[in-house]
Amino acid sequence: MKATYDPSAVESRWYDVWEDAGAFRPEINPDGEPYSIVIPPPNVTGVLHMGHALDLSIQDVLIRRKRMQGYAALWVPGTDHAGIATQNVVERELAKEDISRHDLGRERFIEQVWEWKAKSGNRITEQMRTMGFSTDWTRERFTFDEGLSDAVRKVFVSLYNEGLIYRGNRIINWCPRCHTAISEIEVEHEDEVGELTHIKYPFVEGDGYITVATTRPETMLGDTAVAVHPDDDRYRDAVGRMIRLPLLDREIPVVADEGVELEFGTGAVKVTPAHDPLDFEIGQRHGLEEIQVIDTEARITAQGGQFAGQDRFEAREAVRHELKKRGFLERIDDHHHSVGHCSRCGTVVEPMLSLQWFVKVQPLTVPAIESVKEGRTRFIPKRWENNYFHWMENLRDWCISRQLWWGHSIPAWYCDDCGEVIVTEDVPTVCPACESTSLTQDPDVLDTWFSSQLWPFSTMGWPEETDDLARYYPTSVLVTGFDIIYFWVARMMMVGLYSTGEEPFADISIHGLIRTPDGRKMSKSSGNALDPLELVERYGADPLRLSLIQAAAPGHDVPYDEAWTDAARRFGNKLWNALRFAVEHMKIVDVPVDGGYPDDPGPEDSWILERLAEVTAEFDRLFDEYRFSDAYGLLYNFAWAEVFDWYLEMAKGSLRDEDRAPVTRATLGVVLRDLLKLFHPAIPYLTEELWSELGDGSLLITAPWPTPPAATGPEGMATMQDLIVRLRRFRSEHQISPKTPIEITVNDPDGLAEEWWADHLKALAGCTVTYGEPPTGSAVSRVIADTVQAFIPLEGLVDVDAERKRLKKSITDGESDLERSRAKLANPNFRDRAPAEVVAAEEVKVASADERIAKLRAQLEELG
C-alpha cells in the first residue's frame, strides 16, 4: 500500500466493478424486503450542483446501508425533460446560427431537441457516476419517454373526465420572454421600489374627479370601471356616476365592490379586468368589459390608441407623460411593492386574461392532507408538515398548459366543424358529435411538473401492472430540499393518491440548501456557486460526500466551507494509514466477512469491542431517524479518538507479545472491518479499496452490515486512560521530554490498577511502574486518577517551584468543584426532590473531591 491516501487513484477503480457485479440492482438481494427511492429527477439540461451533491449523497447513504442490511434496495435514476429550460437551451444554440425555432417549424425543432438530448443530455448522469452514486441504471427513466407519456395521458384524461381538469378564460401569469403562461409558483416575487402614480379620473357630468393610484399606469388603457368599497362614505355619492377615462375618453362607471380595500391609497381603484386577478373578479361581478391592452409580446395592443405598438415599460412612461401634459397627473410617490418575475428567465410577468387548461386542485388536497395528518406519510423534520398544510389549504387552481413546443402534448382535440372538445388517450379520428374527421389537436403542451408529479409510480411502469410497481411502490422515502415541497412533493402526494390510491412514499426527509460560508444562497447568477466536480478533482468524491453528510443537520441550511472537505480528506488519510498499519505490519489476514469476534479478548480488546457494539447501536439508531450528520459525527469521533488514538496504540504493545498477538490481531481485524462497513455508505470508494486489502476478495458494497455482539470491557480502563492523560499533562507542564523515562509508584487501594496497566503506562505515558506504597526519603509528587495515585520522584525531573504552582492550581480547581457540590447538597429541597441517584452521585463527588484535595495538600506540605 502507498503511504498516503490518493482519492483520484482510488476512485477511478471501483464504479465499473460495482456496476458489472450487478450491485446497483435490487436483484442482488433476491430474498430481501424491498426498499426503494426515486431520485428527484434533475433537469436534463442540468449540470450537477452542490444541492444535487448533497441530496444524492444522502440517498446513496440510505440505499447502500439498506443494501448491506440485505434489503432489495432500489434507487431509480432519471432526468426531467424540463420544458421551458430545455427549449430555452436549444433555442439559444440555434440562435448562434441565427436560426429561430419558427424557422425550423415545430416538428423539426422537436427533432433538434431530441438530438441535443442524445448528444449532451447525459452530462449529469456521468457526473453522478463520478460521485459514486449507486443508482440502478438499468431502470433509468426520462419524464418524456414513452411509458411516462402514457401515464401523463391517462392521468390527464381521468382528471378531465372527473371534472378535475377544465379549460377556461382566467387571469394567468404570462412570461413575455418565454412566450408562455406559467403557474403561480413559477412566479418569484421580489420587493422593489416602484412609483405609485396618482391619476385624476374626471366625472362625465359636472365638475370634480376621483383620484386613483396605480403602479402600472399603462394598464389604465384597459380600464372599464372605477371601484370603491360600498361602506366608504367618501365616495357614497360617486357610485353609479360615469367617469371619462383620460387619454381615451371612454366612459366607464363607478361601481361599489366589497373587494376594494378601504385603507389603501385613496380608497378608489381603477379596474382593469383583463390584466389583474382582483380586477377580473370585480369585472365578473359587475359585468364589465374585458379589454386586452397588452399583447403576448408585452406590447400595447390596438386598443391602446396612440400608444399601440409600444413596449409596456415604454408605454408606462409615455402614458405618464401624456397624463401630465393634459393635467390628469396628480402626483407620483415612491412605493415599495412586490413584483413578479418569471422563475425561469427573470422577466417581469404580465397578468393577462387567457384561455388555458387548469387543474381543480382543492378536491385532490383533501386526501393528501389527511395522509400526513394521520401519519401515513411523515415529514422529517416534522415542522415542515405545517408548511405543507398551509400551502395545501390555500391552493388555487393550477394552470397546466404551456405555449411551448417541448413537452407532453395535451390530449385534447377540437372539431373544426362543430367545435366539440374531445379529450382522449388515443388519437381520435372522428368527432363524436358531428362525425367530422377534421380534428385539430390543442397546440399547447403540459407544465413539466404535470409529468414530474407522476415520477414515483410512472418510473415503476404505471399504468401497467408491472412487477416493479407491485414490489417497489409505494417508495420508502423521498429525499429532497424544502424548496420544492410545493412544486413537486405536494403534487406527488395529491396525484399519487388520486392515481394509485396509495401515498407515494412513507417518509419525506427534508434537507436544507447549500449556502456559501457567509450564509448566502449559492447561485450561478451571483457567481458564488462551487462546482462539485471541481471539488472532487481537488479533494476526492468520498471527502466531498462525507463532508456534506456531516455538515447537513436535518432540515437546516448548510453553509459550506471547503475546510470541511479538506478535513474529511485528512480523515481518509488517517483511515488509510490505520488499515496500512494493520495490513502491512501486523499481518492481518483472513478477517472473515462477518462475525469472527474473539472469544477470549484481552482487557483493551474487550474495551474496544464494547465501544464498537455501543457505537454501532447508537449509529443505527441515529441513522434510522435520518440524523446522518449525527450518526457520522459519532462514528468519525469513535474511529479517530478511540480506535486510532487509543486502541491502535495499545495494540502495538500486545502485538509484540506472541502470546497476546493472535487475539489482538483478531480484534483489530474485526474492529477495522466493521469500521469500513459502517463508513462505506458515506465513503464507498475508499472503504472498498481498503476492504480489498483485507484479503477475502469479496466486495464491500454487498457485505453484510455489522452487528457486533455486546461485550464488557475492564472496569479500570477509564481510570487508566485518565491517569495516562494526567501523566502526559504532568510532562507537558514540566517540559519533560517524551524521551525521558519516569519511574512511578502506583498506589491502588481499590484494586483498579491491574497488571495490564503497566505495559500501557509504559507505551503511552513513558512511565515504568512499581506497585505499592510511595518511596520515602526523597521528594515526590503525585498524580491522582479516581482512587489511584501515581507517585513521581521529583529529583532531576522538575523544578520544585513549578510543581508547587501546579499543585496549587489543582487544589483550587478541586475546591471550586467541591464548593458547587456542597452547596447543592446543602439545599434541603435538592435532597428531597431530586432523584436518589442524582443525590448519591453528588455525595460521591464530594467525597472523592475531598480526598483528592487532602492528598494534594499533603503533597504541597511535603514539598515545604
Next chain:
RNA sequence: GGGCGUUUAGCUCAGUUGGGAGAGCGCUGCCCUUACAAGGCAGAGGUCGGCGGUUCGAGCCCGUCAACGCCCA
C-alpha cells in the same frame, strides 16, 4: 400583514427524554515516537442573544423583547 426558522468557543455549526457544554477549522506549547507531519501529545478560549417565569436544578420547558434569515400574501 401572516407563518416558520436562527441567535452556543475567534469562524462555521452539533447538542430530542431538563442533572456540571461538544466537533471541524483557527490559535498556543512540546514532539519528525518505524500506520499517518494530511500526524501525535498537551493546552487556551463560552454570563449557551436580553429580560422574566416554571423547577431542587434550564442551552434544553413557558412568556416577552431584540437582531438576522426564509417562505407566503
